Amino acid sequence: MSTGTPTVSELIAQERRLTLPRFGYDDAYALGGLLVELARERHAPVAIDIRRGGQQMFHAALPGSSADNDAWIDRKRRVVERYGESSYLVGTRFRAKGTTFEQSSRLDPDTYAAHGGSFPIAVEGAGVIGSVTVSGLPQAEDHALVVRALEQFTARPQD
Template sequence: MNDEVTLLEADERRLVLDRFGNDDAWELGSLLVSLARARGAAVTVGIRRGRQRLFHCALPGTSPDNDAWIDRKCRVVEHYAESSLLVGARFRAKGRTFESHSRLDPDLYAAHGGAFPLRLRGTGVVGAVAVSGLPQADDHALVVEALERFLEAAAR
């Protein structure tokens, strides 16, 4: 196993929620939008629980392509119950590409960073939070930072 995969797996074990309702989606989504605005990042933010879209915001400078990327990355989270970056890293660690070896339609699935599972303690993955608009590692890092802050605030 390579270092990237190990680090991404550690994030997934660490960033587990005790609950996640509609109000939580608003808080997490608003936090992501605030972080992006503070950095001048043109991103789209999406949060889903199951098949329901709970939060969506497209900042200036984004396009419908960002919506499509969020959909494709979230499908990877739904399929694998892992972040889209981790799924892509696992394929790369084996010397393969997701597009040619996953047997999933690349028009519908993208193992590029930016979608992270909403995992509830004792339940498992119930949804996904995603960002699109930055390089994939930066999309992923923004989501991780927001989840860390969200969990810190919830612990207070």
């Protein structure tokens, strides 16, 4: 990927590359633990949320995070649920068209936020089944943290 802001095509390629063979409770715990570990390494003041369907499977709030991060998580997660794509990709698509999500989506910005940090959990043969979301850093860094964790998670040996 290029330096700077990723393009729409680069973000689409990330999502395709990070499709999982399966995703269950143990996977949510492992991915959540990996995100906590990566965030702690950089002293990132983030909250982390992993959901499958309507069920919250993992949540962690690290030092420096607040309830405001949970509100951002909900808003970014709703974008993934509605569009089936990462919140960063959705916002980037609008910016690539010369507008913003807030100006052109016709969705309530108190309910939806197309800011980086929420990524679809897609399973081979099933499509998008959930989301993994981070809030607390600038949007590009929230997104990058989730992508890094998913890359490491998918690189682990499967049992």
